[in-house]
Amino acid sequence: MAQRRAVWAVYAACRDGDDTVDELSGHAAQLGLDLWWARVQGAFSGRPGDHPIDLALAWAAREYPIPLSAFEELHEGLRMDLRGHEYHSMADLILYCRRVAGVVGFMIAPVSGYSGGERTLHAALMLGQAMQLTNILRDVGEDLTRGRVYLPSELLAEFHVSRADLERGVVTPEYRALMRHLSALAREWYAEGRQGIPCLHGSARLAVATAARAYEGILDDLARNDFDNFGRRAHVSGPRKLLMLPQAWWELRTAPAPLS
Structure with missing residues (x-):
């Protein structure tokens, strides 16, 4: 129960910062982000504000060795x-x-607790990066409406895709090749990240394995839709989500020995 409470506190604090950037704009967003960062620092220094998220994060930081440096990044x-x-x-x-x-x-x-030292932390890093790259590939069209393009200009040039091509929202052979390339990179990161899951302690193993399977399923859906992420958001359907829990459990049962 304590671990679940601490994980909720961490995710709630992260989501709070993300929502500030997504829901506000201009000077208001800057002020909101500055306030969020001050609240995080207050929680870690033992002087949280009155907000439930601040109080929960302060408790979690007191009970577990959560690094403030990760929140700084x-x-x-x-x-x-x-x-x-x-x-x-x-x-x-x-x-x-x-x-x-x-x-x-x-x-x-x-x-959660873990074994394997730095190798496990590196695997956790790669899994998080894989999930974020998946988000970016899923949301290309949606991000364009906000004026955001996360696809690197050098990579766009390499695959002969222009900003104008993106704004037209036409899935060309060149664009599909770019999406395949980045999807393959995300899958490499998922594979590397999964190596650390057996090193996690307790129920965290199955929770993280299921989340990883769900996110990689978004890449599968994107490929099934011929990489059209302009007018349709890739997702994992209800029936496929139900299959992910036993699949994740089986992968954990058959996983190689934990990193050491």
Whole structure:
């Protein structure tokens, strides 16, 4: 119960920051993000505000060795969104995926408990990055309406896809090739991330394995839809979600020995 409460506190705090950037704009968004960061720092220093999320995060940070540095990276990632960061290279995109999602693994692993040391934390990082890249591939059309393009300009040029092509929302052979390339990269990250799941303690194993299976299922749906992510949002249907729990359980039963 205590672990579940702490995980809720971490995710609620992360979601609170993300919602601030998504739901506000301009100066209001900047002020909101500054306030969010001050609240996080207050929680970690033992001086939380009155908001239930602040109080829960303060308790979690007191009970578990959750690193404030992971929240610092998340803050930097949210600032990238706020500034309308331009993504030129894959390194830019990878940094963004690390900051807004990869580091969440660093927050959760100390709560669940884990073995395998740094190798497990690296696997958690890769799993978070895979999930964020999946989000980006799913939401290309939706992000365009907000003026956001996370696909690196160098990669767009390499695959002969222009910003104008994206704004037209036409799925060309070149665009499909780009989506296949990035989907394959996400799947590589999922494979690397799964290596750390057997090292997690208790119920966290099945929870994380099921979440990973659900997110990778979005890539499957995107491929089935011929990579049209402009007018239709890829998702995992109800029946397929029901199959993911036993599938995740079986993968854990047949997984190789934990990292050491």
